[in-house]
Amino acid sequence: MAQLQRITIAPAQFQQDQILLTPQQLHYLGRVLRLREGDRFIAMDGMGKWWLTQLTGKQAQVLETLSVTTELPVTITLMMALPKGSGFDDVVRCCTEIGVTCIAPVISDRTLLHPSPQKLERWRRIAAEAAEQSERAFVPTILEPVALSEALSTVNGHKYICEARGNYPHLLHCLPNKEQRTNDSELIIATGPEGGWTEPEIANAIASGFQAVSLGRRVLRAVTAPIVALSLVTAACEV
Helix, strand or coil, X not given: CCCCCEEECCHHHEECCEEECCHHHHHHHHHHCCCCCCCEEEEECCECCEEEEEEECCEEEEEEEXXXXXXXXCEEEEEEECCXXXXXXXXXXXXXXXXXXXXXXXXXXXXXXXXXXXXXXXXXXXXXXXXXXXXXXXCCEECCCEEHHHHHCCCCCEEEEECCXXXXXXXXHHCCCCCCCCCXXXXXXXXXXXXXXXXXXXXXXXXXXXXXXXXXXXXXXXCCHHHHHHHHHHHHHHC
């Protein structure tokens, strides 16, 4: 199925073995992807369901429900302090490809960016496009930005806060092993802004049940650290 084009639909568009396409989707399929009447493509609802479909007029006929096995065996929430500039766009795209489940932007003491609502919608579009490209079964959830202190108290699971400075154990050595993981295991990875977390932020995170960890001996950029952290988790879970 890798050669077939993929689009993301809203779950409500699937009705009685048909997918009701929007004008924007019809334009994308016909003008951008150059599909014609009778051509096949894959529709995904971003919530784990994929269908092999055939273009029929202004609708798509569902031919087959597909089984997708591209998801990780754990749920991963990336809690990231917003970086300056447009770096968060790249983080959303790359971490979606790697397998993140949820991205929670946080405003830390050193955060310079306070995004507009339009930014949030942009991030959600990027996540949907990256999920299609990487053949994900799910589109990651992008939460609205909140203060770090609020975010720390709203997550449960195996919680880690990454910090470059300090004698902390490597994340790879702290992840739950295969015997400790279950199908509903949740991992929360927090990465900091330019300049890193402040000491009070690290202390508050530890008090909230987070384990302080290192991503290696080098100091990583704010937009590099999440990609490294999620790559380590993916390797630990899939290899």
